[in-house]
Amino acid sequence: MEMVPESEIQDEVILKQQREIEKEVAEIHPLIGNIQPLTCLLKEYMDDPIYTNKLTKLADVYRSLRRVRPDGNCFFRGFGFSYFEKLLDNEEEWKKFQAIVMGTKDQLISQGFPKFTLEDFFDSFMEVVNRLGGEGKMDAEELSRIFNDAGTSDYLVVYLRLVTSGQLQKEEDFYQNFLEGGKSMREFCQQEVEPMYRESDHMHAIALGSALKVGIRVVYLDRGEITTSPPEHDFPEDCTPSVYLLYRPGHYDILYK
Amino acid sequence: MSDKSLTQSCILQRQEKRLQKELVSLIKEPPPGVVVDGESVGQCLDLLVLSINGAQGTIYEGEQFQLQFRFGPKYPFDSPEVVFVGSEIPVHPHVYSNGASPGRHICLSILTDDWSPALSIFSVCVSIISMLSSCKEKKRPPDDSMYVKTCSKNPKKTKWWYHGEYSNSKPLNDLKFFIENELKVS
Numbered sequence: 001m002e003m004v005p006e007s008e009i010q011d012e013v014i015l016k017q018q019r020e021i022e023k024e025v026a027e028i029h030p031l032i033g034n035i036q037p038l039t040c041l042l043k044e045y046m047d048d049p050i051y052t053n054k055l056t057k058l059a060d061v062y063r064s065l066r067r068v069r070p071d072g073n074c075f076f077r078g079f080g081f082s083y084f085e086k087l088l089d090n091e092e093e094w095k096k097f098q099a100i101v102m103g104t105k106d107q108l109i110s111q112g113f114p115k116f117t118l119e120d121f122f123d124s125f126m127e128v129v130n131r132l133g134g135e136g137k138m139d140a141e142e143l144s145r146i147f148n149d150a151g152t153s154d155y156l157v158v159y160l161r162l163v164t165s166g167q168l169q170k171e172e173d174f175y176q177n178f179l180e181g182g183k184s185m186r187e188f189c190q191q192e193v194e195p196m197y198r199e200s201d202h203m204h205a206i207a208l209g210s211a212l213k214v215g216i217r218v219v220y221l222d223r224g225e226i227t228t229s230p231p232e233h234d235f236p237e238d239c240t241p242s243v244y245l246l247y248r249p250g251h252y253d254i255l256y257k
Numbered sequence: 258m259s260d261k262s263l264t265q266s267c268i269l270q271r272q273e274k275r276l277q278k279e280l281v282s283l284i285k286e287p288p289p290g291v292v293v294d295g296e297s298v299g300q301c302l303d304l305l306v307l308s309i310n311g312a313q314g315t316i317y318e319g320e321q322f323q324l325q326f327r328f329g330p331k332y333p334f335d336s337p338e339v340v341f342v343g344s345e346i347p348v349h350p351h352v353y354s355n356g357a358s359p360g361r362h363i364c365l366s367i368l369t370d371d372w373s374p375a376l377s378i379f380s381v382c383v384s385i386i387s388m389l390s391s392c393k394e395k396k397r398p399p400d401d402s403m404y405v406k407t408c409s410k411n412p413k414k415t416k417w418w419y420h421g422e423y424s425n426s427k428p429l430n431d432l433k434f435f436i437e438n439e440l441k442v443s
Contacts, residue, residue: 012409116282117333117375120275151271154334158374191366194373196334 025071032081032147033067035256041065050223057229058219058246065246066254072197074252075204075245076160081147082243082254083214087132088140094133100213101129108166121162124155157196164204165189167211178203199250205235215239219255221248272332276302279378283307288382292321303328306342307382315390322347324385325360326378336372338413339363339381348395351388355405362412363388364398369413 038059045051066081068074087094105122109115128146131138138146147153168175172185179188192198202218209216216235234241244255284295292308305326311317323343329335340360341352351364367376367384398404 114375114377114380117377162375191371194375195371196374
């Protein structure tokens with residue numbers, strides 16, 4: 001029975017380590033950081049010719065970036081902040097967006113999402129959206145405060161996750177082509193979209209962008225061959241991008257031109 | 258009040274609001290088969306005990322079980338800890354017979370990995386009732402005897418290894434034992 005205490009300890013140790021890493025990440029990285037010049041990334045990759053080369057090319061197009069906490073929610077949090085920030089300067093688009101978001105609630109309920117909890121997240125989301133324009137309009141500083149308050153920020157992330165899940169299931173015929181491993185769309189959404197801290201890929205991006213009618217451009221920075229500039233992809237395809245995100249394997253940050 | 262503790266108190270207020278809303282609705286309209294004792298509910302917001310009746314026409318018909326929910330400070334972003342408590346515990350392939358404190362662990366993926374903040378006490382009850390109702394034979398999990406010796410007190414501390422039907426699961430640290438056991442059976 002030597003195995004017994006060992007496996008117990010293993011579980012506890014792994015979980016304790018996980019919590020410590022989470023705590024460390026939370027202490028070092030705000031949920032949404034301040035704007036920094038893009039060249040700050042060069043320091044991180046000083047000894048890496050591939051990244052240095054790609055970053056130099058990237059700096060011709062994008063001037064700065066905002067780091068997002070790497071907690072698995074970075075795609076949704078980064079998207080939300082970046083687009084909301086844009087809406088602060090565009091009253092017309094804000095009004096259109098308000099109407100789009102209003103429509104998502106009934107859509108999700110009609111798809112069978114539990115009304116009870118959905119309303120909670122919708123209300124919190126709408127409360128923030130309503131203050132991105134009009135009379136009670138907030139300023140950029142307040143937006144940053146809201147996104148850095150875990151209570152509110154996580155509510156916003158949950159709603160974006162639910163909207164994404166709704167879109168994937170509504171357009172299941174299209175999205176199931178991307179599914180791997182024999183999972184059903186419902187299972188995929190339950191396991192990879194709706195739970196917090198689960199990472200996102202292009203499927204999440206296409207679905208969220210289509211549902212909210214917001215173009216997302218993702219710039220991919222990896223150790224692939226040096227060709228020209230780092231590859232860019234727009235989600236959904238052929239959109240006019242409103243949100244620019246920098247993707248490094250496993251993580252998204254916000255980019256600014 | 259510092260910014261940090263202010264944030265903390267906002268989170269707690271939201272959590273309290275959500276739990277209260279959930280409890281009110283549970284008392285008013287409990288899921289079929291769930292009995293809520295309106296008097297004991299709400300005395301302590303982070304702990305809740307519900308009664309679950311075995312559904313008619315299933316192998317648990319006529320039996321009643323106590324289900325205990327404990328809500329951590331990160332609920333609803335983190336799942337509640339859900340265990341069976343009391344003297345009557347369902348004999349089921351996903352309910353472990355580990356010690357009485359805090360209760361018998363349930364192997365159900367939405368209670369750990371697949372938890373989403375859009376789920377609720379209501380949806381957990383529905384999943385557990387459906388887990389019981391779909392069961393055709395009363396038996397303990399194949400890895401039960403190993404698990405009860407090794408598990409932590411908190412079911413959320415078990416690294417569950419999810420598989421197959423109803424996305425239910427087995428504790429990962431017993432994988433080897435489980436495989437051996439399954440092989441023996443088949």
